[in-house]
Structures are given as structure tokens and as C-alpha cells.
Amino acid sequence: xxxxxxxxxxxxxxxxxxxxxxxxxxxxxxxxxxxxxxxxxxxxxxxxxxxxxxxxxxxxxxxxxxxxxxxxxxxxxxxxxxxxxxxxxxxxxxxxxxxxxxxxxxxxxxxxxxxxxxxxxxxxxxxxxxxxxxxxxxxxxxxxxxxxxxxxxxxxxxxxxxxxxxxxxxxxxxxxxxxxxxxxxxxxxxxxxxxxxxxxxxxxxxxxxxxxxxxxxxxxxxxxxxxxxxxxxxxxxxxxxxxxxxxxxxxxxxxxxxxxxxxxxxxxxxxxxxxxxxxxxxxxxxxxxxxxxxxxxxxxxxxxxxxxxx
Amino acid sequence: xxxxxxxxxxxxxxxxxxxxxxxxxxxxxxxxxxxxxxxxxxxxxxxxxxxxxxxxxxxxxxxxxxxxxxxxxxxxxxxxxxxxxxxxxxxxxxxxxxxxxxxxxxxxxxxxxxxxxxxxxxxxxxxxxxxxxxxxxxxxxxxxxxxxxxxxxxxxxxxxxxxxxxxxxxxxxxxxxxxxxxxxxxxxxxxxxxxxxxxxxxxxxxxxxxxxxxxxxxxxxxxxxxxxxxxxxxxxxxxxxxxxxxxxxxxxxxxxxxxxxxxxxxxxxxxxxxxxxxxxxxxxxxxxxxxxxxxxxxxxxxxxxxxxxxxxxxxxxxxxxxxxxxxxxxxxxxxxxxxxxxxxxxxxxxxxxxxxxxxxxxxxxxxxxxxxxxxxxxxxxxxxxxxxxxxxxxxxxxxxxxxxxxxxxxxxxxxxxxxxxxxxxxxxxxxxxxxxx
Numbered sequence: 058x059x060x061x062x063x064x065x066x067x068x069x070x071x072x073x074x075x076x077x078x079x080x081x082x083x084x085x086x087x088x089x090x091x092x093x094x095x096x097x098x099x100x101x102x103x104x105x106x107x108x109x110x111x112x113x114x115x116x117x118x119x120x121x122x123x124x125x126x127x128x129x130x131x132x133x134x135x136x137x138x139x140x141x142x143x144x145x146x147x148x149x150x151x152x153x154x155x156x157x158x159x160x161x162x163x164x165x166x167x168x169x170x171x172x173x174x175x176x177x178x179x180x181x182x183x184x185x186x187x188x189x190x191x192x193x194x195x196x197x198x199x200x201x202x203x204x205x206x207x208x209x210x211x212x213x214x215x216x217x218x219x220x221x222x223x224x225x226x227x228x229x230x231x232x233x234x235x236x237x238x239x240x241x242x243x244x245x246x247x248x249x250x251x252x253x254x255x256x257x258x259x260x261x262x263x264x265x266x267x268x269x270x271x272x273x274x275x276x277x278x279x280x281x282x283x284x285x286x287x288x289x290x291x292x293x294x295x296x297x298x299x300x301x302x303x304x305x306x307x308x309x310x311x312x313x314x315x316x317x318x319x320x321x322x323x324x325x326x327x328x329x330x331x332x333x334x335x336x337x338x339x340x341x342x343x344x345x346x347x348x349x350x351x352x353x354x355x356x357x358x359x360x361x362x363x364x365x366x367x
Numbered sequence: 368x369x370x371x372x373x374x375x376x377x378x379x380x381x382x383x384x385x386x387x388x389x390x391x392x393x394x395x396x397x398x399x400x401x402x403x404x405x406x407x408x409x410x411x412x413x414x415x416x417x418x419x420x421x422x423x424x425x426x427x428x429x430x431x432x433x434x435x436x437x438x439x440x441x442x443x444x445x446x447x448x449x450x451x452x453x454x455x456x457x458x459x460x461x462x463x464x465x466x467x468x469x470x471x472x473x474x475x476x477x478x479x480x481x482x483x484x485x486x487x488x489x490x491x492x493x494x495x496x497x498x499x500x501x502x503x504x505x506x507x508x509x510x511x512x513x514x515x516x517x518x519x520x521x522x523x524x525x526x527x528x529x530x531x532x533x534x535x536x537x538x539x540x541x542x543x544x545x546x547x548x549x550x551x552x553x554x555x556x557x558x559x560x561x562x563x564x565x566x567x568x569x570x571x572x573x574x575x576x577x578x579x580x581x582x583x584x585x586x587x588x589x590x591x592x593x594x595x596x597x598x599x600x601x602x603x604x605x606x607x608x609x610x611x612x613x614x615x616x617x618x619x620x621x622x623x624x625x626x627x628x629x630x631x632x633x634x635x636x637x638x639x640x641x642x643x644x645x646x647x648x649x650x651x652x653x654x655x656x657x658x659x660x661x662x663x664x665x666x667x668x669x670x671x672x673x674x675x676x677x678x679x680x681x682x683x684x685x686x687x688x689x690x691x692x693x694x695x696x697x698x699x700x701x702x703x704x705x706x707x708x709x710x711x712x713x714x715x716x717x718x719x720x721x722x723x724x725x726x727x728x729x730x731x732x733x734x735x736x737x738x739x740x741x742x743x744x745x746x747x748x749x750x751x752x753x754x755x756x757x758x759x760x761x762x763x764x765x766x767x768x769x770x771x772x773x774x775x776x777x778x779x780x781x782x783x784x785x786x787x788x789x790x791x792x793x794x795x796x797x798x799x800x801x802x803x804x
Contacts (some may be wrong), residue, residue, distance in 0.1 A: 203613025315615035316777035
């Protein structure tokens, strides 16, 4: 009996000691942040540092290589396929983001109205975003197939074309096809996020503007757009990061072809680093994405800080 | 006696396990029984994969006690798997690698010279080309498994309608027939995409048959020559006049589908088109209702001004150094190469894949179907390899893997570059590989 009381006393003491330790903000903050920091270190920082190190060496598959300084970077800059891939990445990101923003905004404005089956429409709109990219890219690849494209079939039988359109067999067409698929996939993200932003705008503001004689365009430009700008900026920045580093869609849709004309930085880095086993060169190629993405994030953080201070 | 609680047991065993992992630098391996994991491509003759899973696996278990785990993926994805397996030191015990990839992964491979010597000696000798592809520094770093010869599958009736009683002997003749075929809505189908098989097995022999070559005997890049420009100029015109121009975006399977659906009249391919037509005689018909396979014949690629050339895809098995059961993996390969076992896989291929040794040219299977005759001895005709006139080494593998020669033709065929510009570009890219300049 006495032993049981003593044991329970010890347990209470332990619990109270633990409570006391956790009451210290420093300790609690460390305990709560710890797992997150460890995950970031293991899965983000470590691979990043390894990539940095690889990019400075001649490492290739099965061979640790030697330190070569910036040789991989200078080789990449002179590499005409990489130059093309860099241009493609900028082109792809720019146009896909413009289209996603314009169409996403339009869709968000439509969905912000009241109509029947509103909820079903809103939910189904997310489908392209939910389906795994690889699956949807495969479906699009079939639709753009050089021989069996359903779109060519429909246009041909509809009397609109006499020859097949070279969806994926012409470099320019293939690049635009990739932009279309990326837009189709990413637009729901824009629409849903902007819709959430729209719903925070008080209808009173629109009513007041309407009473002052503002038409629909004026109400959008002078009321909706300024209030939606912070959300829009965040969405655009996220989208730029994702699109600039896109890999799956191009890998499945075109494989970088025809004649290397649709390679993005990520797909070309993969071909060199993983496909050809030139890990050092592949790492250097992929690191060219870093300054661009860093600049984008820096602009975002700066803007958000300004918003906080305002 | 001290009482061990469940909690203490878990703590001690966990600590001991972790210490083991840290000491050995390896994750624990479960089921360390005599298990062999082999990674191969999704065979274009699916029945062959079935033989591996349903015949080889139970039989090798019975014969040697080896549990065979067969994994198949898209051939274009194998280099990525090989790289990640080698770098992480974990993955399949045997990886099937194509062509001269053994040169790329040589440092990660187990020496299989004894096995190669044994099989070569017992079966009439391994083809020279395959020996060059798999021997690095005097050692066999991979074991040749099969060769998939590339021949042009063509529609006899359509070629006859275009005035060709037999397959054209020269590129020039092929061009003339091709013009008529395309005018009759039966274009030639050829991939010039970034894909492992049908594209380079077409473009390299075309280059050679015009006298073009990547490097000279000393390893100096000599691609930018009037012969190469001539071959690219020819191809650009041939493409426009005679080909389905969608081929720029094709992979290795598009031409099969296009041929079987009657969209194209000819295509360089392994025999998979014919084998599929044969196996699906009720499904694939000519426009007159006859089984499609009765209207298919095969031929090697035509000759150019500097002779006739071919490149046949080599399939090799590499036993990985990181494997914890390399001995079992070699034992499995030794067992699989025994005539009575290999034959089971070989015969379902119906000639799509031929053996790595000359003995398989004499197999009775070849008497069954004269249409497959060009495949029987095709590997013997292979005189050149990638990287010609140099060695099919790591640099040649890199050029092959970057599709430089194929992209050179694709750029000119797509109209993106003039032939001279495309050749200059390709020579520059080869220069970076060969000299690092």
C-alpha cells in the first residue's frame, strides 16, 4: 500500500516537472519546432547541399569524381540544348501563368455568383487539379497523338481541316500544347483561391460603387482588383514556382521532343543527370532554377512584409 | 532474475538494430533467402515476360532454390532506375541495360567473364558487336542476353502498287517509292523522337551509309563533313516527300500502332509489328479482309553511296555490385542461358529477339516462317557501333543517350534548321562530349 502511494507520488512529481519544463516558452518552442526543422534539414537542406556539392564535382554514376569548380556551370551555359531549355522554361512559365490567372479570375467571378448546382460545379472544377498529373498528361498525350488524335479526327470530320495538325510533332505547337495542358491543370487552383478572396470582399462596397454609377468593369477594376491583389500575388508566386520547376507534364507529354524543342530545365537536368548518369552536370543544370525561384520568393516575402507594415 | 518488460525489450532491440544499421551503412534486408530481383523492360512480345514469370520463376525455384522476382518497366526509364539504384546502393540484383550502357555503369557491375566465356564456348561464340558492347577493360561487365534486329516491316501489296516488286535496294529508290506511297495516302512511318530504339537504329545506319561518322580512329570528332550534310539533306527531303511527319513525336510504340491500323506502309522496327499481326490474325486485317501478317515482309535498310549498314539493339544483363546475392544472380543467369531453358523464352519471341550467340541461328524455329528470315542472321551484318570509328565507350553512350545524331536529323526534317546548321550543331555537341571543349 505504502509502495503504491510512493509510486503514484513519484509519477505526479515527474508530470509536474515535465509541465514545468514545458511552461518555459523556449523549451516548448524548441519542442514544437524540432520535428519540422528536422524534416526540413533531412529532406530539403541535405539534398540541396548535396546538389550544390555535386554541381562542383565531376561525379557520374558509380564514380565519385573530383572537384571541378564551376566547370559544370560554364559547360551548361555553353550548352545549346540548355539555352533552349531555359528559354522554354521562361516561355512556358510566363504564358501558362498569364492564362491561368486570366481564366482563373474569370472562373472565380462566375462561381462567385448564385446559380443552381453551384456547389457541384465548384467541386467538379477541382477535378483537373486532383487527378495525378501523370495520368492527365497521358490522357492529353493521347488527345494530341500524331496519328490517332481525337481532336484531329473531330476537326477533320467536321470539315475544318484537310491535314492533321502537328500538335506534338512541331516544336512550336508542342510547346503551346504543354502550355494548354498546364493551364487546364493549374486553373482550378487559381479559381478556388481567388474565389476565396472574392468572398471576403464586402458586397456593400459593390453596392456603393453601383449607386455611384460604376459599371461592371469599373466595379471590378476599382473595387474587386485592388482588394484581391494580395491573394492574387500569393497565388501567382506559388504558380510561378511550380510551373518553373515543372517536370512531370513535359516528361510524359513530349519527353522534351521533338528535336529537344520542349525541354524544360528540370527535364533536361533529369536527362543528363539521371538518364545519362552525369550527376554533377545534372545538378549544375538544375541549380540554374535556384536564382530565379529565389528572386520570386524574395519579391513575395518583401511584398507580404510591406502589407504587414501597412 | 531481472524481469525484462516489453518496453525494455523494444528499447534494447531497437538500439541494437540501429547500431547494426549504422555500423554496416546499410538498411536491414528482410527475407535474405536466395532471392534474385531482375529488372527488365516491358517486352514488346508480352508472351516473353509471361515465360519469365510463369515458367522461369517456378522452374529456377525448383532447380536452384532461387526465388525469382521479375520486375518490368518502360525501356526508356531503365537508365534512371539504374542510376538511382547504383547511387543508393540498393535495388535489383540484375538490371537489363541496352546497347553500350555497360560502359556507362561498368564500375558498378560484377565481373561475369566466366559466365560469358562458358556460354560463348558452348554456343558457337557471342557476336563480336555484343562482345564489344559488354567488355570493358578486358572484363565482361554484363552478359549479353539477346539482340533485337531492326528490319523494315513493309506492306507488300502497297509497295507493289507503287511499282516496287521487292524492297528498294538503295535510299534513292526508297525515296522514289516513298513519294508514290505518300501520294497514295500510305506514307512511310519512322520515329525521329527522343526514344531508345527505332530512332537511333535508323539514324546511325543512315549516317554511316552516306559515309558520315562521329569520330575518326583517333577519337577526333569528324561529324561535320560533306557526307554527313549530304545524308541530312537527303533525309529532310525524304521526310517531306515520303513520311508521316508526325513521326517527329513518336516513341518506339507509335509506329506499331500506326502500322497495325493501316496508317503507314513501312517502318523500321523489331519484328514486333509482324508478331502482333501474327498473334492477332483475326483482329488485324488488310483493306481486302486478309490477315494483315500475310501482307507483311521484312528487309534490312537500303544502301547508301558508302554501303549498307544496320544497328541492332543489344539487351544485356548486368549483375550489380551492390547486390547482396550476386552469386545467386550469376547462378540464375547461368541456368537461364542453358539451351533447354533459354529456348523456352527464345521460341515465344518468334524471331523478334535473337540469341546472343551464333548457335541460335540454327534453331528449327527459323524454318517455320520465311517472313522472319532476315532476322535470323541480322546480327552478323552489324559491322559498326555507336561512336564509330572510335570505341563504343562511355562517350559514345553519352552521345547516344543525348540523341545527338537523331536530333540532328530531326532538326532538319522539322525545318527548324538547315542541314548544314543541324550538322554543325551536332558536331559541336559531340565535341563537348569527346573533348570537353
